[in-house]
Amino acid sequence: MRNREKIKIFTTTIIAGDFKGKKIEIPDISTTRSSKSILKESFFNTIQFDIIGKNFVEVFAGSGSVGLEALSRGAAQCYFMEYNKTAFRCLESNIKNTDPSRCHTFYGDSFEKFATVYEMAKRTEEKTYFYFDPPFSTRDGMDDIYDKTIALIESIEPEVCELVAVEHMTNLDMPEQIGALEFVKRKKFGRSTMSYYRPKG
Template sequence: MKKELSTRIIAGKYKGKKIKLPSKEVTRSSKNMLRESLFNILQFDIIDKNFVEVFGGSGSVGLEALSRDAKNVYFIEKNKDSYEVLKSNIKSLDEKPCIVRFGDAFEAIWDVIEELKAKKEKAYFYFDPPFSIREGYEDIYEKVTDLIKKIPKEVVESIIIEHMSNYDFPQTIGSYELYKKRKFGKSTLSFYR
């Protein structure tokens, strides 16, 4: 029998709650230290704000935002197994403020953007694409860069990219400027606004 992978919510109203992780072949979960640092940086800015986890996976980052009082959390996931795990994790916490989109992040993100525009609201966009060393994802960072260039500023609080530390995203992506960078071993967080 396969051991079920899991992690826990680090802080906030769901602190200590267990969330399931999809199999490692499918998704790479954001490390606890990285998640903790991300939210130490965002701190109270996240309260009552929208948060979009563009490559949803288990939802560990978006659910951490939910635990820390984000208003609505959007998740996009195209892998069926990860999507099922994500839905069950949301159900175990609070479904009301969560909006889950099943599909390719590069297409489904536009539904989220349209929804934000209609509400005249902004969001934190969190990009944690599969590492570019994975088969079939060699150009993923270029694709993410092209996508970010097209996101209208009216819906953006900040854009955060989790990526391999040996890859540097440009100082400027479209009308967004890099304002902070934090390295955690093999992973780095780059912040744009």
């Protein structure tokens, strides 16, 4: 019989909005790390009240801490993609403590699920925020994760997009332009950096 290892669970809290103070559970697994509180706070300080009534897509959702913060602050619909079963269970549990009617979860490879989620968000005819936080730890078949992430961003049409935020390793040089989107700013937080892109014009 296989020995089942008990996974340690950490918690963070929603910073502001309708669900302020609600606990978010995060499993301690190599591919899932919560966005640092300081980074998350900086991101939401950047978008402020613009998120109200918009869609929010968390592409590598983990336990959903960024998307659920967006939900708390008034996002109309939130979409979460996660391929790790343990993280996905935590995500579903975290959603139950907020507003499941405005949340859509997709279990599986984010690169495969993205087109489906993108079409759903597009059909709402509301502008969408896209948050990309690809796992830093590379494993078999994941060496090209940033190239694949940039290819996804290239598929985003300007009329659908409000903003794209990419959380990435600080030593990675992100392009000045990705498809129809252009780089607007970056903010460094130690090993992690957040780069922002908006439709041109």
